[in-house]
Amino acid sequence: MRNRKTALLCGATLAIALPGLAMAQAADTPRAAAQQDEDGEATQVDDIIVTVERREQSLQNYAGTAVALTGEDLKAVGVQDISDLEGRVPGLSVANNGGNIEIYIRGVGSSNNTELGDPAAATHYDGVYLPRPAGIGSAFFDIQRVEVNIGPQGTLRGRNATAGTVNIVTWKPGLNIWDSSAEFELGNYQQRVFQGMVNIPLGETAAVRIAGYHLEHDSYYEDVGPARVGVAEAENNDAGRIQFLWEPTSRLSILLGADYIRETGTGYTGTNYANPLGNGIDPNDIEDPRRVISRAQAPDLNTRHWGARANIRYDGDLFDIEYTGSYRDLVYDYRAVTPLAPFYPGVLQTLTGPGGLGETLDNFSQFQSITDSQSKTHELRFYDNEGPWIWSLGAFYFEEDQYSFLGSTGDRGLFFQGVEFNMPDVDTSSYALFGDTTYSVTDRFRITAGLRYTEDEKSRRGVAARYGFALGAGDFNCCGGVRVGTEGFEFAGRGRTIINPDTDGNGTITEQEIVSFYFNGVSRFGARDNVDDIFANGPVPGGAPNRPACLDTVTGDFWTCAADGRLTYAVPFTGQIFQQVGESQIDFVDWRLRAEFDVTPDNLLYGLIATGNKSGGFNDNIGNAGLAPTYDAEKVTLYELGSKNEFYVGDLKARLNGSLFYNDYEDQVLTSLLSVAQIVEFLGGPQQVPVPLDSSLALVVSYSYNAASSRIYGAQFDGGIDLPWNIGLDFNLLYLKAEVVEAEPIQDFRFQADVAPSEAVFQSIEGKTLPRTPEWQFNMNLTQAFPTETMGQFDYVVSAGYRSDFFTTIFNGQDFQQPNNPRRRLDDKVDGYWTFDAGFGWTPPGDGRLRFEAYVNNLTDEIHEAAIIITQFDNTRFFTRPRTFGARVRVQY
Incomplete structure (x- = not known):
């Protein structure tokens, strides 16, 4: 349709053509020869070939919904990583929630980012499944395209492709081609980007491609408080990739690849609106949510993600064989304190407590989250892509070993010193058998059938603790200002050696064993911590003698306070330590x-019916090593009717596609914060679920369960036309309704049962709109290229996108207790908005290099909310990227 590179978004519907401005000259330059398909053979730059069905085909000929966004097209308008796809594809929502990439497609997704959670939209990197996509944003360099498959892909892509899949496809080595490029970019927020590539032929049958990337920019936040310690969303990332292709014969292809990603900076904390909402401030009156009051210390992100893979294909006489194996290693380590509040007039006065503003800013309550994941995949596939029978049979195996840690400190607390989830042994395995075939009944009529059986197993061993030492005299007026987490504090993390505090095995946990367990979880106390001093010369280094002044008497390993003649008071432990022992096994078709x-x-x-399942799992134990309740898989069944059409309007070629779809979303998993007592009652009472004697019924834990069934339906349309003067116009439109039709009452997890028991009760969500599902979504793109004889070629792209109102939680902002005067802190509605992007390019006269x-x-x-987390004490909002702009220059050699 176009003499320049175009991103055709079809699927029964989509066409969002972000033009390949950077490649507009490619058809007339040597660069065109360097474009290689996955076999390393040259392709035309205006052919959009995808591998949605595990074989190469044109998007416009694919009978289903998919999107192809070329790497150059994304870069042309400043897209940096996967989270920037938010708002660019109708039905697709991508949010960076504290470093966790959450993908929703047509309302189907998951926000369970724990070691037990699974995404509902599967992420792939060159076809390799990524169970934890942290850090994958920095893989957006030297990429051929990003494929977004919309709708369940259970038979083709397997587990956790309930909503669809996102596949990042890199450029492969090109045979018999010497090629290299270097590119440098400068932008606002002190952004600096460098990327380079070299393609080296090794004889006539082999080649290697090496690519590298560096990105850094200052924080998108502005620290306007007195502390000025540094805030989130600054980045300093590096990545590299090497691939080797060998084709010793016309039948055998061996592709080996390895990549390394390192992301550092200050991560993603979001902005907590609890302060302004609690002080009657309308969020709409806060002009910039990224102007915040910081405290304590700057957040610190350290992510390492690397992997290796092999793809071997053999073209046989009767059928072809393909083997893909991979190993991925991810370490995500994030330590952060959250800003106190966004800035608004008078905010500092609201933050001034009894100890003054300085004490508020000096609060080192913080958290550290670590995910250490090693995963392996193996897939063996037999297939034939030549008709009239196109078929594929195969087996798939996936294995993941995780270490997971979440720790927090409660600085300056008399009754709360933090929490710890330390899970050294989290294992997942999955295997599947699958088959898929398309048969051409006639030259014009084809039928397809596919089937896949999957079995998943999960297990976990570890410990969870909530530390609550009652540090005070009998009237709790003694010895306030207990410090933990100050400068230099380090959790032991993986170095913990005590998992069960009952070290002598007598069935009773003494206060001394509790204290020893606590100290074992800390490798170093902070310079101004005094918890170690309170407990009289604890075994962990760090800190100076910081004992509160009234601690003038020490008894054994505990302390007493006799200052001013008050009664001494021992140190009881009011928290909980739970052994975590759980497992589940589930299979589905x-x-x-x-x-x-x-x-x-x-x-x-075309018409199709397709299903997809998201794996089930188990919960935290009820009590110490008690029952770990399980939940079943989610299931989506898609019904879709569509039409794809290309035609001429006079001499102008045009495209118009459309589809109607209906998703039956069953056994939807919701996650609540429930007390142990509520969970027991929910599961049938204490007769059905005995609670260990040493467990607190008031303790609040995370609980996931199959709670609802929903229906998702709508229509999508896309179109495009090639106008005179090399102008291209493309649009796409989505109408979407997504609502709960049947559900058990669920606990209002915006409230905490041990704090607000009258509000943390079960409520009906029937009729509620699913989160992140705008009713109307629209995108339009205008492109044009101006080739000249003396000045080279100029080209541009202007993109516009619209999203109508949507909610970010299942409660749709409803205040059940105050329906006539709803509290602002429960508001999770995002108002509709437009976005606009633009790109401009110039290729000087010459050879286009x-x-x-x-x-x-x-x-x-x-700037709008991409995600909102509402809890008893927080209303934390994560926002889309602010306006960014820049310029770049690229040289090819």
Whole structure:
């Protein structure tokens, strides 16, 4: 349709053509020869070939919903990573929630980011499944395209593809091609980007491609408080990739690859609106949510993600064989304190407590989250992509070993010193058998059938603790200001050697054993900590003699306070230590049926039914090593009717596609914060679920369960036309309804049962709209190229996108207790908004090896919530990227 590179977004519906401005000259330059498909053979730059069905085909000929965004197209308008896909594809929502990438497609997704959680939209990197996509944003360099498969992909992509899949496809080595490039970019927020690539032929049958990337920029936040210690969303990232392709014969292809990603900076804390909402401030009156009051210390992110893979293909006489094996290693380590509040007039007065503003700013309550994941995948597939039978049979195996840690400190607390989840042994395994076939009944009519059986197993061993030492005299007026977590504090993490505090095995946990357990979880106390001093010369280093002045008498390993003649008071332990022992096993079957008919070579009709399952699992134990309740898999069944059409309007070629879809979303898993007593009652009472004697019924834990069934339906349309003067116009439109039709009452997890028992009760959510599902979504793109004889080529792209109102939690902002005067802190509605992007490029006269580009992303600086977390004490909001702009130059050699 176009003499320049275009991103056709089809699927029964989509076409969002972000033009490949950086490649606009490619058809007339040597660069075109360097574009390689996955076999290392040259392709035309205006062909959009995808591997949605595990084989190469044109998007416009694919009977289903998919999106292809080329790497150059994304870069042309300033897209940096996967979270920037938010708002660019109708039905797709991507949010960076504290470093966790949450992907929702047409309302199907998951926000359970624990070691037990699974995404509902599977992320792949060159076809390799990524169970934990942290850090993968920095893989967005030297990429051929990003494929977004919309709708369940259970038979084709396996586990946890309930909503669909996102596949990042890199450029492969090109045979018999010497090619290299270097690119440098400068932007606002002191952004500096460098990336380079070299493709080296090794004889006539082999080649190697090496690519590297560096990105750094200052924080998108502005620290306007007195502390000025540093805030979130600064980045300093590096990545590299090497791939080796060897084709010793025309039948055998061996592709080996390895990559390394390192992300550092200050991560993603979000902005907590609890302070302004609690002081009657309208969030809409806060002009910039990233102008915040910081405290304590700057957040610190350290992510390492690397992997290796092998792909071997053999072209046989009767069928082809493909083996793919991979190993991925991820360490995500994030330590942070959250800002106290966004800035608004008078905010400092609200933060001034009894000890003055300085004491508020000097609170080192913090958290550290560590995910250490090693995963392996193996897939063996037998297939034939030549008709009339196109078929595929195979087996898949996945294994993941995790270490997971979450720790927090409660600085300056008399009754709370923090929590610890320390899980040294978290294992997951999954295997599947699958088959899929398409048969051409006639030259114009085809039918498809697919079936996949999957079995998942999960297990976990570890410990969870909530530390609550009652540090005070009998009237609790003695010895306030207990410090923990100050400068230099380090959790022991993986270095913990005591998992069970009952070290003598007598069945009773003494206060001394509790204290020893606590100290074992700390490798170093902070310079101004005094918990170690309170407990009289604890075994952990760190800190100076910081004993509170009234601690003038020490008895054994505990302390007493006799200052001012008050009664001494021992140190009882009011928290809980739970052994975590859980496992689950679940199996499920996915299938699909499809019929497609070519009315003409340019007009396609199709209908399909497809299913997808998201793996089930188990919860935290009820009490110390008590029952770990399990939950079943979620299931989505998609029904879709669509038509794809290419035609001429006069001499102008055009495209118009459309589809109707309906998703039956069953056994939807919701996660609540419930007290042990509520969980026991929910599961049938104490007769059905005995609670260990040493467990607190008031303790609040996270609890996931199959709670609802929903329906998701709508229509999508996309179109495009090639206008005169090399102008391209593309649009796409989605109408979406996603609502709960049947559900058990669920606990209002915006409230905490041990704090607000009258509000943390079960409520009906029937009829509620699913989170992150705008009713209307629209995108439009205008492109044009100006080739000249003397000045080279100029080109531009202007993109516009609209999202109508949507909610970010299942409660849709409803205040059940005060329906006529709802509290602002429960409001999770995001108002509708437009976004605009633009890019400009110039290729000087010559051989096209020099290229200049400029871009602006989010032209109008529209900043809106991508995710909102509402709890008893927090209303934390994560926002889309602010306006960014920059310029780059690229040289090819």
